[in-house]
Amino acid sequence: MAVNGPLVTCEVDEGREVLQNEVAYVTCGGVPLKSEVIRIRGSQIDLQVFESTTGLKVGDEAEFSGELLSATLGPGMLGMIYDGLQNPLGELENDQGFFLRRGQYLPSLDREKPWDFEPLVRAGAQVRAGQYLGRVTEGIFEHPIMAPLILQGIWEVQEIRPAGRYTVEDTVAILTNVDAQVRRQVSVTLKQEWPVKRPMRVYEERLLPDTQLLTQCRMIDIFFPLAEGGTACIPGPFGAGKTVLQQIISRYAETDIVIIVACGERAGEVVETIREFPKLEDPKTGRSLMERTVIICNTSSMPVAAREASIYTGLTLGEYYRQLGLKVLLLADSTSRWAQALRETSARMEEIPGEEAFPAYLESRIAAVYERAGKVRLFSGATGSLTMIGTVSPAGGNFEEPVTQNTLKVVGAFHGLSRTRSDQRRYPAIDPLISWSLYTQQMRASLNTRHEQWVDLVQEAHDLIFRGSEIHQMMMVVGEEGIGLDDLVIYLKSEIIDAVCLQQDSFDRVDQATSRQRQVSDFGLLMDMVHHEFAFESKEQAKSSMTHLQNLFFQLKYCPFEGDAYHRYRSQIEAVLRGKGASHP
Amino acid sequence: MIIEHSRIVRVQGDIITVPASGITYGELATVKSRSGLSLAQVIRLRGDDVFLQVFAGSRGVSTGDTVRFLGHPMQVPFGDALLGRIFNGSGEPIDKGPDLRALPRISIGGPSVNPVRRVIPRGFIETRVPMVDVFNPLVESQKLPIFAAAGEPYNELLARIGMRANADVVILGGIGLKYDEYLKFRMAFEDAGVLSRTIMFVHTASDPVVERLLVPDLALAVAEQFGVRGRRVLVLLTDMTAFADAMKEIAISMDQVPSNLGYPGSLYSDLASRYEKAVDFDGAGSITILAVTTMPGDDVTHPVPDNTGYITEGQFYLRKGVIEPFGSLSRLKQLVIGKVTRPDHGYIMNSMIRLFARSREVEQKLAMGFDRTPDDERYLRYGRLFYERFMNLRVDLGINDALDLGWKTLAECFQSDEVEIKQEFIDRHWPA
Ligand SMILES: Nc1ncnc2c1ncn2[C@@H]1O[C@H](COP(=O)(O)OP(=O)(O)OP(=O)(O)O)[C@@H](O)[C@H]1O
Numbered sequence A: 001m002a003v004n005g006p007l008v009t010c011e012v013d014e015g016r017e018v019l020q021n022e023v024a025y026v027t028c029g030g031v032p033l034k035s036e037v038i039r040i041r042g043s044q045i046d047l048q049v050f051e052s053t054t055g056l057k058v059g060d061e062a063e064f065s066g067e068l069l070s071a072t073l074g075p076g077m078l079g080m081i082y083d084g085l086q087n088p089l090g091e092l093e094n095d096q097g098f099f100l101r102r103g104q105y106l107p108s109l110d111r112e113k114p115w116d117f118e119p120l121v122r123a124g125a126q127v128r129a130g131q132y133l134g135r136v137t138e139g140i141f142e143h144p145i146m147a148p149l150i151l152q153g154i155w156e157v158q159e160i161r162p163a164g165r166y167t168v169e170d171t172v173a174i175l176t177n178v179d180a181q182v183r184r185q186v187s188v189t190l191k192q193e194w195p196v197k198r199p200m201r202v203y204e205e206r207l208l209p210d211t212q213l214l215t216q217c218r219m220i221d222i223f224f225p226l227a228e229g230g231t232a233c234i235p236g237p238f239g240a241g242k243t244v245l246q247q248i249i250s251r252y253a254e255t256d257i258v259i260i261v262a263c264g265e266r267a268g269e270v271v272e273t274i275r276e277f278p279k280l281e282d283p284k285t286g287r288s289l290m291e292r293t294v295i296i297c298n299t300s301s302m303p304v305a306a307r308e309a310s311i312y313t314g315l316t317l318g319e320y321y322r323q324l325g326l327k328v329l330l331l332a333d334s335t336s337r338w339a340q341a342l343r344e345t346s347a348r349m350e351e352i353p354g355e356e357a358f359p360a361y362l363e364s365r366i367a368a369v370y371e372r373a374g375k376v377r378l379f380s381g382a383t384g385s386l387t388m389i390g391t392v393s394p395a396g397g398n399f400e401e402p403v404t405q406n407t408l409k410v411v412g413a414f415h416g417l418s419r420t421r422s423d424q425r426r427y428p429a430i431d432p433l434i435s436w437s438l439y440t441q442q443m444r445a446s447l448n449t450r451h452e453q454w455v456d457l458v459q460e461a462h463d464l465i466f467r468g469s470e471i472h473q474m475m476m477v478v479g480e481e482g483i484g485l486d487d488l489v490i491y492l493k494s495e496i497i498d499a500v501c502l503q504q505d506s507f508d509r510v511d512q513a514t515s516r517q518r519q520v521s522d523f524g525l526l527m528d529m530v531h532h533e534f535a536f537e538s539k540e541q542a543k544s545s546m547t548h549l550q551n552l553f554f555q556l557k558y559c560p561f562e563g564d565a566y567h568r569y570r571s572q573i574e575a576v577l578r579g580k581g582a583s584h585p
Numbered sequence B: 001m002i003i004e005h006s007r008i009v010r011v012q013g014d015i016i017t018v019p020a021s022g023i024t025y026g027e028l029a030t031v032k033s034r035s036g037l038s039l040a041q042v043i044r045l046r047g048d049d050v051f052l053q054v055f056a057g058s059r060g061v062s063t064g065d066t067v068r069f070l071g072h073p074m075q076v077p078f079g080d081a082l083l084g085r086i087f088n089g090s091g092e093p094i095d096k097g098p099d100l101r102a103l104p105r106i107s108i109g110g111p112s113v114n115p116v117r118r119v120i121p122r123g124f125i126e127t128r129v130p131m132v133d134v135f136n137p138l139v140e141s142q143k144l145p146i147f148a149a150a151g152e153p154y155n156e157l158l159a160r161i162g163m164r165a166n167a168d169v170v171i172l173g174g175i176g177l178k179y180d181e182y183l184k185f186r187m188a189f190e191d192a193g194v195l196s197r198t199i200m201f202v203h204t205a206s207d208p209v210v211e212r213l214l215v216p217d218l219a220l221a222v223a224e225q226f227g228v229r230g231r232r233v234l235v236l237l238t239d240m241t242a243f244a245d246a247m248k249e250i251a252i253s254m255d256q257v258p259s260n261l262g263y264p265g266s267l268y269s270d271l272a273s274r275y276e277k278a279v280d281f282d283g284a285g286s287i288t289i290l291a292v293t294t295m296p297g298d299d300v301t302h303p304v305p306d307n308t309g310y311i312t313e314g315q316f317y318l319r320k321g322v323i324e325p326f327g328s329l330s331r332l333k334q335l336v337i338g339k340v341t342r343p344d345h346g347y348i349m350n351s352m353i354r355l356f357a358r359s360r361e362v363e364q365k366l367a368m369g370f371d372r373t374p375d376d377e378r379y380l381r382y383g384r385l386f387y388e389r390f391m392n393l394r395v396d397l398g399i400n401d402a403l404d405l406g407w408k409t410l411a412e413c414f415q416s417d418e419v420e421i422k423q424e425f426i427d428r429h430w431p432a
């Protein structure tokens, strides 16, 4: 009936039932193009097509599948590179050459690969959605096979297959319902489906995130920590370092599974991950990092409608692994591109636009996305968590825009990147003056296991940074001669904290990741410096001595932890701090 | 299938509406009017209404004029015979070269490359411009714009860097290019002896505005074909802001709700689908894109440079005739720094920039009339040397010489423990 970019309007026969978010295929010159129902007005159905619509004409057929847009979940997802609709890009490679041809849809999981299945329940057992019926071994994990998450009520295991090798499509159990009047049967395979836009709420309760998720990024872990099951956002102008920060977190975060959603950003950035991860080692398991990673990529030149879906696909995969009792980290870069995809579709549907032409429901959509993260107690009593960090790309780098503002309302931590810091090459360019984390207080008890006064010490350091910044401002107005020696020393101390603790070089092998132990140890030394009462005679002396001290700290941070050089610099610093500080030759 | 239709029922901006059936989305048509023949493209179908964007603009088009549908999307001839040729904004040769109609034709605006078939780029392109080589190295397959206000010598810089790239094929996409600038490019290509491997798609400032829209796609489609055949292609696009402005006009004619300063909400995706054609193919050639994005009002937060910055792999910020160290960025630099270039490269780069930031601060402070400390003197001196030896665009220096000069400059102004460089590099490079 009508074609307007990826928005296609079609007419269905009177009385035919169509579901919102149902998958349909529009046939274009014999090629089926996957699409999703996004609006129903009587017999007029609006579809967003996940592919280029070039070549479509009025009169072309659309076929409705009767199923919601869903992800396929099961063993074999780890290490995969999917597009936004969970097409395996690595498999497309084999038969499609360099370019992504439209209309090619492959199964998300390898259908042929056999898995060693081991049953965990007996026939006759009563089970509910999400309960483990058996397990297969997948690389480093025991991958439990669950009763379909979509089931309602209590079911009885009518049949369970013996241990053996099965593919994802083989039936391993048959369940019948117990409590309903009409007897129904479902067969359970190693894989199952879940509609991506529906949150997976198959658990006993949601828990307060009170355990730290270590990222090995000092500024985050020490000053603005993340919690397992928490949420955070990283807004920043272009080139400020959002992607680099996420990349480094994806490598070093202490978590079981990492899901990377490359949403409307550069293909080249995904390539780095795809090519590097197989070569990197997961420090926890000694296996390749790829084995704990799933990549979902809808890069900026791929169809816009599938970009909207990609975040939901990522969330669904994350929720699935959480059902398995794992700690999952989802990194989305960038949620602004997802919001823009909403905006483009909304504009084509001629909805009434809100601020900056974003649809009025932007706020609730953003909230719904972040709400899917969380730490939960499963029916089995085990816990699982899904943590989400999203980058935001505000127009003009101005945080007063709808996506940033609506995101800030729902997240637990804010790591705001500033242009000033990135221009000065103070990476990561997280601005300590504007960032915050609600988790510091929530996790107080667990953070204080690092050191009995950890939270207070951090607060003290943070205050010093604020103070240092004020003094710096003042110096810009009244000049160095306008401030006192004491203030100058405070400023110089804050500069040392900035240079050796806040700043962290993502491209240096030693500096890029700092273990918990090293964070505690180095931060302790730094605070000894902060607490030290230097007795300088003049500003010139203060500056030259503190520069010398800063250099020692600087050299220290590039030395491997507990190595000879590390101890050498450390004892040099300790020697300075034992004296009166006027050590410089 | 070629269908003739005569009833143009509506003309709004450069969009016309024709009743027709069996027309495919995205297909091409020709519009014959009293101002001549123009190409047009289907941009919307609604029932029996077909909306077309007329590339030569709608001036002179009237109801009753003839529209002829061609049954296929925009195409361009492809082959080695393109080398050395010059085309206009709709892909027709405008030089007096031989006929190209026998060549196979390829569609423009094709699908994106499967990310899995890309490789991590590693080719360092030495430009002998120290602000580029030392501080923001250019890497093969990078997409990088020059941000500049009107009046800056951006096309000279583009040509200068472009000529150094040593590509197999150079493709120029001129969008709203002044005729003089076009001649200058041609002269530059001639002087560098690359004219025989250059292809130009030139839309000049006097051509119809909508015709601009095709230029990047034409240039990139041709580049892509050379790329998959193993060639290393360099695409120069100037000026992408003119391209975005044409997008804006179309969006307004289509009654789209603008998101920012009249630009459509799809501006990001529209620009990205062009820039993302830059690629290093696994087992074939590459496409490097150098572009110019002029900044209206010298404002980087203007929607065009802003969206561009979010798409490209860095930018060179040209200001007052020099490449600004702040605001300029090559995001692929870490792929070559210290790996292809010398190991001390990264440390020199960071330290020099950090100190230069300090020297700018001192300058600001002094501008406010504060006393000068001996410390300030050193920073000022450093700032001056930095400008003369590195920023000045007249400097022409290889990367290793530039790095050595960096060490020398640091040592002339600072003590070794002030520069925040790892001790092992200080030991190795600090001039005695
Ligand atoms: N922690 C870091 N250490 C060293 N360099 C960094 C760091 N973070 C960022 N950079 C530098 O800044 C560049 C830009 O970073 P990045 O690509 O992450 O920006 P971004 O915020 O994601 O930008 P965009 O919004 O355009 O995607 C990097 O290529 C790198 O050169």
Ligand SMILES: [Mg+2]
Binding pocket: A242, A243, A244, A265, A333
């Ligand atoms: Mg990024």
